[in-house]
Amino acid sequence: MHNRSIFNSDHELFRSNARRFFREELEPNIDQWENEGVLPREFWLKAGVNGFHCCGIPEQYGGPGADFLYNMVLSEEVGYAIGGASVGFSVSSDIVSYYLLNCGTEEQKQAWLPKMVSGEAIAAIGMTEPGCGSDLKALRTSAVRDGDDYVINGQKTFITNGQTCDFVLLACSTNPAEGAKGISLIIVESDRPGFERGRNLDKIGQKAADTSEMFFSDVRVPVTNLLGREGGGFAVLMDQLPRERITIACRAFAEAQRAFEMTAEYVKERSAFGKKVFDFQNTQFKLAEMKTNLGVGWAYLDQCLNKINEGTLGPEEGAMAKLWTTETGNKIVDDCLQFFGGYGYMREYPISRLFVDSRVRRIYGGSSEIMKMVIARTI
Numbered sequence: 001m002h003n004r005s006i007f008n009s010d011h012e013l014f015r016s017n018a019r020r021f022f023r024e025e026l027e028p029n030i031d032q033w034e035n036e037g038v039l040p041r042e043f044w045l046k047a048g049v050n051g052f053h054c055c056g057i058p059e060q061y062g063g064p065g066a067d068f069l070y071n072m073v074l075s076e077e078v079g080y081a082i083g084g085a086s087v088g089f090s091v092s093s094d095i096v097s098y099y100l101l102n103c104g105t106e107e108q109k110q111a112w113l114p115k116m117v118s119g120e121a122i123a124a125i126g127m128t129e130p131g132c133g134s135d136l137k138a139l140r141t142s143a144v145r146d147g148d149d150y151v152i153n154g155q156k157t158f159i160t161n162g163q164t165c166d167f168v169l170l171a172c173s174t175n176p177a178e179g180a181k182g183i184s185l186i187i188v189e190s191d192r193p194g195f196e197r198g199r200n201l202d203k204i205g206q207k208a209a210d211t212s213e214m215f216f217s218d219v220r221v222p223v224t225n226l227l228g229r230e231g232g233g234f235a236v237l238m239d240q241l242p243r244e245r246i247t248i249a250c251r252a253f254a255e256a257q258r259a260f261e262m263t264a265e266y267v268k269e270r271s272a273f274g275k276k277v278f279d280f281q282n283t284q285f286k287l288a289e290m291k292t293n294l295g296v297g298w299a300y301l302d303q304c305l306n307k308i309n310e311g312t313l314g315p316e317e318g319a320m321a322k323l324w325t326t327e328t329g330n331k332i333v334d335d336c337l338q339f340f341g342g343y344g345y346m347r348e349y350p351i352s353r354l355f356v357d358s359r360v361r362r363i364y365g366g367s368s369e370i371m372k373m374v375i376a377r378t379i
């Protein structure tokens with residue numbers, strides 16, 4: 001993760017502050033917060049005081065106005081932290097804040113961005129439904145115009161920050177006959193009558209993340225809550241996805257990096273057959289392969305990050321980065337767990353947490369199969 005020429009000394013200072021923050025504020029508390037199934041609001045607020053939300057948001061909306069690399073330093077540090085997979089900052093900082101910034105009205109930006117920067121407001125993005133995930137066009141949640149309001153009916157599932165969010169950016173159909181061109185993005189505040197949070201879902205990993213169901217029953221929101229133009233939601237989502245996929249890629253690879261580092265340390269301590277586990281050639285070869293894969297992966301990610309800064313990252317590049325880092329990252333974490341033997345299967349060993357936490361990276365934000373479809377279209 002280090003010695004990457006893309007980051008300057010300010011980025012690196014930011015990185016060491018973030019690493020310290022997660023080591024001191026997250027790692028000692030993660031067991032308790034996993035039992036509670038949610039990260040406390042105070043943690044969001046403390047992160048806000050430290051400047052860890054919405055790094056790219058300009059000063060006029062309360063943000064630091066930094067470049068996107070700061071977002072990615074933070075994503076990597078969240079991935080590197082034990083239990084970091086439960087931290088849902090990215091939905092607010094890397095996804096929803098940019099939708100607001102790039103497509104929102106001045107009123108929408110003023111209403112939400114400063115509070116998202118401070119951590120006072122938590123955002124969620126609601127696309128997935130029980131009947132549709134990969135095939136977003138098939139979504140059923142509807143928003144019907146009634147005077148100056150939309151009336152929303154439907155349900156969502158697997159929504160990150162679902163229990164704690166102050167608003168959800170909701171993908172709904174404003175014109176079912178138009179398919180993808182009938183999808184719109186609407187801001188739904190969580191105190192609107194008819195909005196209900198469902199179960200905080202019981203996952204195999206990311207146990208302190210409040211991934212939830214949401215229900216909408218005749219929820220009225222003013223038409224001024226529409227983000228961008230009616231029917232333009234799908235295009236906006238597709239436009240922003242490459243950058244979001246890089247966010248996931250950075251987290252996935254930082255998890256693999258952490259797994260590699262803790263494994264290298266462990267095998268130098270642990271003995272079997274009268275020598276250190278590190279002394280077996282199998283161990284050295286496997287670790288050498290991991291180190292190589294990590295180095296190559298970070299180089300490709302840096303190339304993508306450069307393109308994001310230039311505004312030239314293509315959809316297939318975002319997909320290639322996500323596909324490769326999540327598949328390779330999961331393989332590295334799995335191979336690392338093997339080196340811990342039975343201890344690797346024990347929850348008290350952080351490698352076991354990384355194993356279950358990182359598995360989702362190949363599924364959400366577009367599954368590996370969907371990434372291959374995106375890439376194949378360009379061949």
Ligand SMILES: Cc1cc2nc3c(=O)[nH]c(=O)nc-3n(C[C@H](O)[C@H](O)[C@H](O)COP(=O)(O)OP(=O)(O)OC[C@H]3O[C@@H](n4cnc5c(N)ncnc54)[C@H](O)[C@@H]3O)c2cc1C
Pocket residue numbers: 091124125126127128131132133134135157158159160161203206211360363364365366367368369370
């Ligand atoms: C922890 C977690 C957090 C999440 N957070 C959010 C969130 O904040 N907001 C949100 O909207 N969603 C969220 N999701 C949902 C996530 O994005 C979806 O689960 C994902 O897009 C896959 O959709 P699905 O689960 O319906 O699977 P399906 O679409 O039913 O896919 C099932 C399988 O079929 C494969 N498949 C589908 N279509 C094809 C095809 N054409 N060709 C080949 N294979 C195919 C898929 O790759 C997958 O392996 C989250 C999910 C999880 C687990």
